[in-house]
Amino acid sequence: MSKIQQFYDLHFSQELLFIGNAWDVISALTLEKAGFQAIGTTSWGIANSLGYADGEQIDFQRHLTIIQSITEQVKIPVSADIEAGYGHDEQSIIDNVLRTADVGVAGINIEDSFKHQTGLRSIIEHCYLLTNMRKELDNHGYKDFFINARTDTYFQLEQPFEETITRAKAYIESGASGIFIPGLTDANEISAMTRNINAPINLLSLPSLTNVKLLKELGVKRFSFGNALSDKIIAHLTQHAAQLLKDQDTSALYI
Numbered sequence: 001m002s003k004i005q006q007f008y009d010l011h012f013s014q015e016l017l018f019i020g021n022a023w024d025v026i027s028a029l030t031l032e033k034a035g036f037q038a039i040g041t042t043s044w045g046i047a048n049s050l051g052y053a054d055g056e057q058i059d060f061q062r063h064l065t066i067i068q069s070i071t072e073q074v075k076i077p078v079s080a081d082i083e084a085g086y087g088h089d090e091q092s093i094i095d096n097v098l099r100t101a102d103v104g105v106a107g108i109n110i111e112d113s114f115k116h117q118t119g120l121r122s123i124i125e126h127c128y129l130l131t132n133m134r135k136e137l138d139n140h141g142y143k144d145f146f147i148n149a150r151t152d153t154y155f156q157l158e159q160p161f162e163e164t165i166t167r168a169k170a171y172i173e174s175g176a177s178g179i180f181i182p183g184l185t186d187a188n189e190i191s192a193m194t195r196n197i198n199a200p201i202n203l204l205s206l207p208s209l210t211n212v213k214l215l216k217e218l219g220v221k222r223f224s225f226g227n228a229l230s231d232k233i234i235a236h237l238t239q240h241a242a243q244l245l246k247d248q249d250t251s252a253l254y255i
Helices: 003-010 025-034 043-049 060-073 090-102 123-139 161-173 187-196 212-217 228-247
Strands: 017-022 039-041 078-081 107-111 146-150 178-180 201-204 222-224
Touching: 003 107, 003 146, 017 025, 017 228, 025 039, 025 060, 025 228, 039 043, 039 060, 043 060, 043 228, 060 078, 060 090, 090 107, 090 123, 123 146, 123 161, 146 161, 161 178, 161 187, 187 201
Parallel strands: 017 039, 017 222, 039 078, 078 107, 107 146, 146 178, 178 201, 201 222
Antiparallel strands: none
16 A cells, blocks of 8 residues: 555544654654654744744755655655745646655645735635646646645634635635644534534644544544644753753763
8 A cells, every 4th residue: 555545544544643743854753663653744843953934934945855854764654744835826836746745745734824925825726726736646646645735714814713614615625635724722613623524624733732532532533733842852952951051061961
Protein backbone atom coordinates (compact mmCIF):
# COMPACT_ATOMS: atom_id res chain seq x y z
CA MET A 1 0.00 0.00 0.00
CA SER A 2 1.33 3.45 -0.91
CA LYS A 3 1.83 6.07 1.78
CA ILE A 4 -0.83 8.20 0.09
CA GLN A 5 -3.40 5.42 0.42
CA GLN A 6 -2.22 4.58 3.92
CA PHE A 7 -2.58 8.19 5.03
CA TYR A 8 -5.98 8.57 3.39
CA ASP A 9 -7.28 5.43 5.09
CA LEU A 10 -6.12 6.61 8.52
CA HIS A 11 -8.79 9.32 8.36
CA PHE A 12 -11.56 6.75 8.03
CA SER A 13 -10.59 4.23 10.70
CA GLN A 14 -12.44 3.83 13.99
CA GLU A 15 -9.69 5.73 15.81
CA LEU A 16 -8.96 9.44 15.72
CA LEU A 17 -5.74 10.18 13.83
CA PHE A 18 -3.45 11.93 16.30
CA ILE A 19 -0.73 13.52 14.17
CA GLY A 20 2.70 14.47 15.50
CA ASN A 21 3.97 17.80 14.18
CA ALA A 22 7.66 17.94 13.22
CA TRP A 23 9.95 20.74 12.12
CA ASP A 24 13.15 18.88 11.24
CA VAL A 25 14.46 15.35 10.78
CA ILE A 26 15.29 14.67 14.42
CA SER A 27 11.84 15.76 15.63
CA ALA A 28 10.20 13.63 12.92
CA LEU A 29 12.26 10.56 13.80
CA THR A 30 11.50 11.07 17.49
CA LEU A 31 7.77 11.25 16.85
CA GLU A 32 7.92 8.16 14.66
CA LYS A 33 9.84 6.26 17.34
CA ALA A 34 7.28 7.31 19.94
CA GLY A 35 4.59 5.57 17.89
CA PHE A 36 2.77 8.30 15.98
CA GLN A 37 1.15 6.87 12.84
CA ALA A 38 1.71 9.97 10.73
CA ILE A 39 3.57 13.26 10.81
CA GLY A 40 2.47 16.72 9.82
CA THR A 41 5.11 19.37 9.30
CA THR A 42 4.62 22.70 11.07
CA SER A 43 5.40 25.75 8.95
CA TRP A 44 5.73 27.79 12.14
CA GLY A 45 8.27 25.36 13.58
CA ILE A 46 10.26 25.15 10.35
CA ALA A 47 10.38 28.93 9.95
CA ASN A 48 11.30 29.41 13.60
CA SER A 49 14.13 26.88 13.36
CA LEU A 50 15.60 28.95 10.53
CA GLY A 51 15.24 32.27 12.35
CA TYR A 52 12.10 33.50 10.56
CA ALA A 53 8.53 34.26 11.54
CA ASP A 54 5.71 32.13 10.16
CA GLY A 55 3.72 33.43 7.20
CA GLU A 56 5.61 32.40 4.05
CA GLN A 57 8.65 34.49 5.00
CA ILE A 58 11.18 31.92 3.81
CA ASP A 59 11.93 30.80 0.28
CA PHE A 60 9.62 27.96 -0.73
CA GLN A 61 12.44 25.77 -2.02
CA ARG A 62 14.20 26.08 1.33
CA HIS A 63 10.98 25.07 3.08
CA LEU A 64 10.47 22.19 0.66
CA THR A 65 14.01 20.91 1.18
CA ILE A 66 13.28 20.40 4.88
CA ILE A 67 10.00 18.65 4.08
CA GLN A 68 11.83 16.36 1.67
CA SER A 69 14.52 15.55 4.24
CA ILE A 70 11.76 14.43 6.62
CA THR A 71 9.97 12.25 4.05
CA GLU A 72 13.27 10.58 3.15
CA GLN A 73 14.05 9.63 6.73
CA VAL A 74 10.75 8.40 8.18
CA LYS A 75 8.72 5.37 7.17
CA ILE A 76 5.31 6.75 8.17
CA PRO A 77 3.20 9.11 6.01
CA VAL A 78 3.98 12.82 6.08
CA SER A 79 1.57 15.69 5.45
CA ALA A 80 3.12 19.05 4.55
CA ASP A 81 1.95 22.38 5.92
CA ILE A 82 2.48 24.74 2.99
CA GLU A 83 0.40 27.59 4.43
CA ALA A 84 -1.49 29.29 1.57
CA GLY A 85 0.67 27.72 -1.13
CA TYR A 86 3.58 30.19 -1.37
CA GLY A 87 2.23 31.68 -4.58
CA HIS A 88 0.57 34.89 -5.75
CA ASP A 89 -1.63 33.25 -8.37
CA GLU A 90 -3.45 29.97 -8.85
CA GLN A 91 -0.92 28.36 -11.18
CA SER A 92 2.09 29.06 -8.97
CA ILE A 93 0.24 27.60 -5.96
CA ILE A 94 -0.70 24.46 -7.90
CA ASP A 95 2.87 24.12 -9.16
CA ASN A 96 4.08 24.27 -5.56
CA VAL A 97 1.55 21.64 -4.51
CA LEU A 98 2.82 19.32 -7.25
CA ARG A 99 6.43 19.98 -6.23
CA THR A 100 5.46 19.08 -2.67
CA ALA A 101 3.77 15.86 -3.77
CA ASP A 102 6.86 14.99 -5.79
CA VAL A 103 9.08 14.89 -2.66
CA GLY A 104 7.01 12.05 -1.22
CA VAL A 105 4.40 13.56 1.08
CA ALA A 106 0.96 11.97 1.35
CA GLY A 107 -1.01 15.18 1.78
CA ILE A 108 -0.94 18.90 2.44
CA ASN A 109 -2.60 21.61 4.49
CA ILE A 110 -3.68 24.55 2.35
CA GLU A 111 -5.18 27.71 3.86
CA ASP A 112 -7.89 30.05 2.64
CA SER A 113 -6.36 33.11 4.33
CA PHE A 114 -4.01 35.55 2.67
CA LYS A 115 -0.42 35.75 3.89
CA HIS A 116 0.52 39.26 2.77
CA GLN A 117 -2.80 40.99 3.41
CA THR A 118 -5.72 40.54 5.77
CA GLY A 119 -8.84 38.54 5.05
CA LEU A 120 -9.90 35.30 3.47
CA ARG A 121 -10.08 34.30 -0.17
CA SER A 122 -13.60 34.36 -1.51
CA ILE A 123 -15.33 30.99 -1.47
CA ILE A 124 -15.58 31.00 -5.26
CA GLU A 125 -11.90 31.76 -5.70
CA HIS A 126 -10.76 29.15 -3.21
CA CYS A 127 -13.09 26.49 -4.60
CA TYR A 128 -11.75 27.12 -8.08
CA LEU A 129 -8.22 26.66 -6.75
CA LEU A 130 -9.12 23.40 -4.98
CA THR A 131 -10.88 22.01 -8.06
CA ASN A 132 -7.90 22.65 -10.31
CA MET A 133 -5.48 21.44 -7.65
CA ARG A 134 -7.30 18.13 -7.38
CA LYS A 135 -7.44 17.80 -11.16
CA GLU A 136 -3.70 18.37 -11.53
CA LEU A 137 -2.84 15.98 -8.67
CA ASP A 138 -4.96 13.26 -10.28
CA ASN A 139 -3.40 13.94 -13.69
CA HIS A 140 0.08 13.52 -12.19
CA GLY A 141 -0.71 10.17 -10.57
CA TYR A 142 -1.53 11.40 -7.06
CA LYS A 143 -5.01 9.94 -6.67
CA ASP A 144 -6.34 10.16 -3.08
CA PHE A 145 -3.60 12.64 -2.13
CA PHE A 146 -5.04 14.21 1.02
CA ILE A 147 -5.92 17.87 0.61
CA ASN A 148 -6.63 19.14 4.13
CA ALA A 149 -8.43 22.41 3.44
CA ARG A 150 -7.75 24.77 6.32
CA THR A 151 -10.23 27.55 6.90
CA ASP A 152 -9.20 30.44 9.14
CA THR A 153 -12.72 31.61 9.87
CA TYR A 154 -12.28 31.12 13.62
CA PHE A 155 -9.17 33.27 13.58
CA GLN A 156 -10.61 36.08 11.46
CA LEU A 157 -14.38 36.34 11.91
CA GLU A 158 -16.36 37.42 14.97
CA GLN A 159 -19.17 34.94 14.31
CA PRO A 160 -17.55 32.17 12.27
CA PHE A 161 -19.85 29.17 12.72
CA GLU A 162 -22.21 29.51 9.73
CA GLU A 163 -19.46 30.75 7.42
CA THR A 164 -17.32 27.76 8.40
CA ILE A 165 -20.09 25.29 7.54
CA THR A 166 -20.66 27.00 4.20
CA ARG A 167 -16.98 27.06 3.30
CA ALA A 168 -16.38 23.49 4.45
CA LYS A 169 -19.18 22.05 2.33
CA ALA A 170 -18.04 24.04 -0.71
CA TYR A 171 -14.41 22.98 -0.26
CA ILE A 172 -15.34 19.31 -0.05
CA GLU A 173 -17.48 19.59 -3.19
CA SER A 174 -14.46 21.19 -4.91
CA GLY A 175 -12.05 18.35 -4.16
CA ALA A 176 -10.79 18.77 -0.61
CA SER A 177 -10.35 15.53 1.33
CA GLY A 178 -10.86 16.98 4.81
CA ILE A 179 -11.42 20.25 6.63
CA PHE A 180 -9.01 21.78 9.14
CA ILE A 181 -10.62 24.33 11.51
CA PRO A 182 -7.99 25.81 13.85
CA GLY A 183 -9.46 27.93 16.61
CA LEU A 184 -12.65 25.87 16.97
CA THR A 185 -12.90 24.78 20.62
CA ASP A 186 -16.58 24.81 21.67
CA ALA A 187 -17.86 21.25 22.15
CA ASN A 188 -21.36 21.97 20.82
CA GLU A 189 -19.99 23.65 17.71
CA ILE A 190 -17.49 20.83 17.17
CA SER A 191 -20.28 18.27 17.35
CA ALA A 192 -22.40 20.29 14.92
CA MET A 193 -19.48 20.54 12.49
CA THR A 194 -18.83 16.80 12.48
CA ARG A 195 -22.54 16.10 11.95
CA ASN A 196 -23.01 18.57 9.11
CA ILE A 197 -19.75 18.23 7.19
CA ASN A 198 -19.38 14.99 5.26
CA ALA A 199 -15.61 14.73 5.54
CA PRO A 200 -12.95 14.21 8.22
CA ILE A 201 -12.60 17.21 10.55
CA ASN A 202 -9.13 18.17 11.80
CA LEU A 203 -8.75 20.36 14.89
CA LEU A 204 -5.73 22.11 16.37
CA SER A 205 -4.63 21.69 19.96
CA LEU A 206 -5.07 24.81 22.09
CA PRO A 207 -4.90 25.31 25.87
CA SER A 208 -8.67 24.75 26.05
CA LEU A 209 -8.68 21.85 23.56
CA THR A 210 -6.36 18.98 24.47
CA ASN A 211 -8.18 15.70 25.06
CA VAL A 212 -8.08 13.18 22.22
CA LYS A 213 -10.69 10.90 23.78
CA LEU A 214 -13.22 13.72 24.07
CA LEU A 215 -12.62 14.86 20.51
CA LYS A 216 -13.14 11.33 19.23
CA GLU A 217 -16.50 11.22 21.04
CA LEU A 218 -17.45 14.49 19.31
CA GLY A 219 -16.74 12.96 15.88
CA VAL A 220 -13.38 14.58 15.16
CA LYS A 221 -11.20 12.41 12.92
CA ARG A 222 -7.81 14.16 13.12
CA PHE A 223 -6.02 16.17 15.79
CA SER A 224 -2.67 17.97 15.63
CA PHE A 225 -0.63 20.15 17.97
CA GLY A 226 0.94 22.47 15.39
CA ASN A 227 3.89 24.44 16.74
CA ALA A 228 3.14 23.75 20.43
CA LEU A 229 5.77 21.02 20.79
CA SER A 230 8.48 22.97 18.95
CA ASP A 231 7.70 26.01 21.12
CA LYS A 232 7.98 23.83 24.23
CA ILE A 233 11.35 22.46 23.13
CA ILE A 234 12.70 25.94 22.37
CA ALA A 235 11.50 27.22 25.76
CA HIS A 236 13.25 24.29 27.44
CA LEU A 237 16.45 25.01 25.52
CA THR A 238 16.27 28.71 26.37
CA GLN A 239 15.79 28.00 30.06
CA HIS A 240 18.66 25.52 30.30
CA ALA A 241 21.05 27.63 28.23
CA ALA A 242 20.47 30.55 30.58
CA GLN A 243 20.93 28.29 33.62
CA LEU A 244 24.25 26.97 32.31
CA LEU A 245 25.58 30.48 31.91
CA LYS A 246 24.29 31.55 35.31
CA ASP A 247 25.72 28.52 37.15
CA GLN A 248 29.00 28.42 35.23
CA ASP A 249 28.70 24.66 35.67
CA THR A 250 27.71 21.91 33.23
CA SER A 251 26.79 19.25 35.81
CA ALA A 252 23.07 19.75 35.12
CA LEU A 253 23.60 18.33 31.62
CA TYR A 254 24.31 14.89 33.09
CA ILE A 255 21.46 14.56 35.53
